[in-house]
Amino acid sequence: MKRVLIIWTSFWATSLLFGDTVDQPNVLFISVDDLNDWIGCLEGHPQALTPNMDRLAERGVLFSNAHCAAPACNPSRAAVFSGMMPDKTGVWSNNTEAIDRAMPEALLLSQAFEKAGYATLGTGKLLHKNGKKFFQEYYETNQRWSPFDKNAVNYTAEELPTKGTDNPRHIAPLGKEEYVLPLNRMPSDRSPEDKKGESFDWGAFEVPDEAFGDTRITDWAIQKLKHHDGKKPLFL
DSSP, rough: OOOEEEEEEEEEOOOOOOOOOSOOOEEEEEEEEEOOSSSGGTOOOOOOOOHHHHHHHHHSSOOOOOOSSSSHHHHHHHHHHHHHHHHHHHSSSTTOOOHHHHOOOOOHHHHHHHHHOOOEEESSSSSSSSSGSSEEEEOOOOOOSSSSBBGGOOOTTTTTTTTTTSSSOOOETTEEEEEOOOTTOOOOOOOOOOOOHHHHHOOOOOOHHHHHHHHHHHHHHHHHHHHHHSSOOOOO
């Protein structure tokens, strides 16, 4: 494989600008939402042990004075992929349109790489909505922040009235087991009338790492890096 350029952003970076070059490196772009500064290389939280991220920082350039374009998911993602601030794109909050609707003429990061002759692959939640339409190949796990399929964590009509109460309760199947959710027993103050599973539930599951979306997308990316045919430079 050609040399690999690793770009690691926490959704407060700006766009990558590049010109024509004879030697186009493969690019691995790692974006992390809500990372904060809790990682070891930023002298973060003592309970957060991040040896792999720390080693990655040692091999490259660590930006320790970076700022998000906006304090919300949708506009931050739009800024990273468009290189423009919310006042330019019109993407101000999680309630405004995603970048592809708010500014359909914008040339997004993956599109710029494709235009420069790259094969573009993506996985995980990159843009707020419709991320897969901006990559030639895209991998999804269909999970909602847990080892469950998105549809498996929906409340039934009978269960839904409990969601916003002090005793929320619904049953979700996982393999041969059934789990009573939410694990943390917290009522949903974000969307108590929506049948979707909780956004902020957490707890332990006795399942292998491969059951979680984070591991699945990482394994997929590793395989793509290992078996890239080299016909085009890779933006992953």
